[in-house]
Amino acid sequence: MRFPHRREAGQDLALRLREAASGGDLPRPVVLALPRGGVPVAAEVARALGAPLDVLVVRKIGAPGRPEAGVGALAGEDPPLFDRRTLGLLDLDEADLAADVARERAELRRRTLRYRGERPAPDVRDRTVILVDDGLATGVTARAALRHLRRQAPARLILAVPVGAPETVAALRPEADDVLCLSQPPDFGAVGLWYDDFGQVTDEEVIALLDAHRPPAGER
Numbered sequence: 001m002r003f004p005h006r007r008e009a010g011q012d013l014a015l016r017l018r019e020a021a022s023g024g025d026l027p028r029p030v031v032l033a034l035p036r037g038g039v040p041v042a043a044e045v046a047r048a049l050g051a052p053l054d055v056l057v058v059r060k061i062g063a064p065g066r067p068e069a070g071v072g073a074l075a076g077e078d079p080p081l082f083d084r085r086t087l088g089l090l091d092l093d094e095a096d097l098a099a100d101v102a103r104e105r106a107e108l109r110r111r112t113l114r115y116r117g118e119r120p121a122p123d124v125r126d127r128t129v130i131l132v133d134d135g136l137a138t139g140v141t142a143r144a145a146l147r148h149l150r151r152q153a154p155a156r157l158i159l160a161v162p163v164g165a166p167e168t169v170a171a172l173r174p175e176a177d178d179v180l181c182l183s184q185p186p187d188f189g190a191v192g193l194w195y196d197d198f199g200q201v202t203d204e205e206v207i208a209l210l211d212a213h214r215p216p217a218g219e220r
Contacts, residue, residue, distance in 0.1 A: 006037065026130075030051055031045050031132060034058055034133040058075045058141040124149060129154040134191060142161075156178075157176045159172060161182075163188075
């Protein structure tokens with residue numbers, strides 16, 4: 001399955017989630033997107049479910065000299081979550097990554113302030129939380145996000161993505177109450193290969209979508 005763009009992928013994902021909602025399985029939903037790419041997908045889900053939309057900023061920690069190789073991730077103010085196996089294979093320990101962690105923590109805080117301003121994060125306790133991204137490759141950022149959210153005691157925690165590597169989807173199932181992935185191609189390769197248009201999402205687009213789906217005060 002290929003998707004023309006993130007918005008249509010979000011519509012397909014929303015259709016599946018609406019089917020679940022019609023059975024009363026999604027009480028008090030709140031949709032959280034992993035920015036930036038997950039926001040256009042999540043906006044369609046939030047629109048279909050009539051749910052509030054917000055972001056959970058997570059930052060990948062890359063290997064020294066190889067930022068594309070994720071060895072860990074940061075979510076909120078939680079301690080970094082490292083992939084111990086990958087650290088071992090690269091002969092690294094946490095101390096080797098201290099500067100990278102500090103840099104990514106600063107960027108996480110900057111982006112959170114940029115996207116949300118002074119608004120508090122939504123209270124997800126006893127709610128159905130639907131965490132959305134545009135795809136799953138290594139899953140390192142999604143894992144950090146799910147663990148961050150689980151500590152906040154949601155009633156149900158769902159990870160929803162249009163496409164993902166089969167082994168990553170399987171590895172993340174224990175982290176959520178449900179993982180919905182529309183397509184798990186065996187020749188996955190990379191998320192962008194499964195979109196006709198996978199252009200970069202800008203901060204301005206993220207902010208505009210969040211503003212368009214902001215609930216009235218007191219209804220978060």
